[in-house]
Amino acid sequence: MPHASDSRPAPLCILPTHAAPAQLFVLLHGEAAEPGQLFDLVAAIRAAFPQAVIIQPYGPFGDGPGRRWIAQAAPDAAAYVGLVADAAAALAADVRAWQRQHGLGGEQTALVGFSEGAAVALEAVCSISALAGRALLFATRFAALPEVAPPAGTLHLLHGAADRVAPVEQARQVHARLAELQGDVTLDIASNVGHDLHAALIRQAIIRLQTCVPLRSWEDALGAPDLRVDEYSATDLSASRLSPGSKTLH
Template identity: 30%
Template sequence: MPQLPGNGLMTAAIAAGPKIAALSCGKPVYLVVLLHAEGSSGQEVIDLALNFAPELPKADFLAAEAPFPAATGRRWFPGEGFSTETIVAGLTTSAPLLDAFLDEMLSARRLPGDHLALVGFSQGAMLALDVGLRRAVPPAVIIAFGGALPETRDIGAPRAQPPVVFIHGEDDAVVPLADMIATRDRLKALGLPVKSMRRPGLGHGEDDDGIIAAGSVLTAALVKPKKASDDHDHGDHDHDH
């Protein structure tokens, strides 16, 4: 269980939460790690994974539990709220923890780094992006629900260039749609394969259509990699030329 050194945060650690074992009953071929939102828990996101598992019978689904307590559930950053300063400080604190946690979970299953997929929600989406883009071996895909990276968070030239998919509510008042678009365009400018799906009428959360789309993305990335870049018209996708 990776922990942080010093500064009163020695007890901060990411824990392996609830999971869905590979339905094939054999050794898993893929690992999908889900990172819950602020004030949530691993149980909430593993319930969503029930939608994905039937199409990915060779994948283990694992919900990670954030290291810091919140008023309800857990949170990924030690500070409260979504100010730029809190997000950047939180990423600086928690990114090394998640990176080590992912290494540990992959090693336990004897899986290579590119057999990993990250699905994050809100703060968890921010952390999935920040860590996934820096890993030496890129994950197969990063899916971010309601997440973005502040302009002040330097990602430089990413060591990894995994496919990234943003799924975002148009009425998100916590992480505005404009922040997602800015992050998406920033990653595209760095050469990453990035797509986004905007959900009309949705605030800071996820809906059925977004979850269904995420399942399709996971299946394409993990089971049918040659088709991962195919375009599917859901009617809500951003199409940039």
């Protein structure tokens, strides 16, 4: 199996300017890409959460700008599952190190991924206890349906209805599976959006982070689940929906 490239660049890191860190966001780019793919999303997170540490690692495999999170390009379905699990374990070790470095825990941590990066983020948050309190998962082809739901984590699936690379039905299946497992999960689908970090989905991701009460809090208060699935046209997800103030991830 190929090893991680020795030429892997150091992660990009943005630190709070005027305050101690309050949140940690780890953003994972898609396959054959690099952190610049996520700069619009980074800008939105930074505006909403000015006290956040934002880290953008490069995928460990590949040379040049097109990097991958898994050790094999274009694997078959069976191999893909194991490769994503390996990548998630490696990511978790890095996330734990960044948490220690900045004095933050899992509740203050969000994993954010696009495409292949989202597959790795999903595997990490579901398989590794208390790694992150939130996960934002954009437009991905998931490796496999989750076997367990994170007991203390909230997952937000964000997808384009017109995505031909990672069909939206896969996101529906993951949402349904996590609901069966009594996980805390939301699904937002934007019509006329393809395999893209569309501005509408970015805006909706920030809304979810700022306003979505974790399911465990609803259960504590009301004794009933809140299974959230929303479908919009991309124009419906307008900037006017944004909450004016930032909140913590939990």
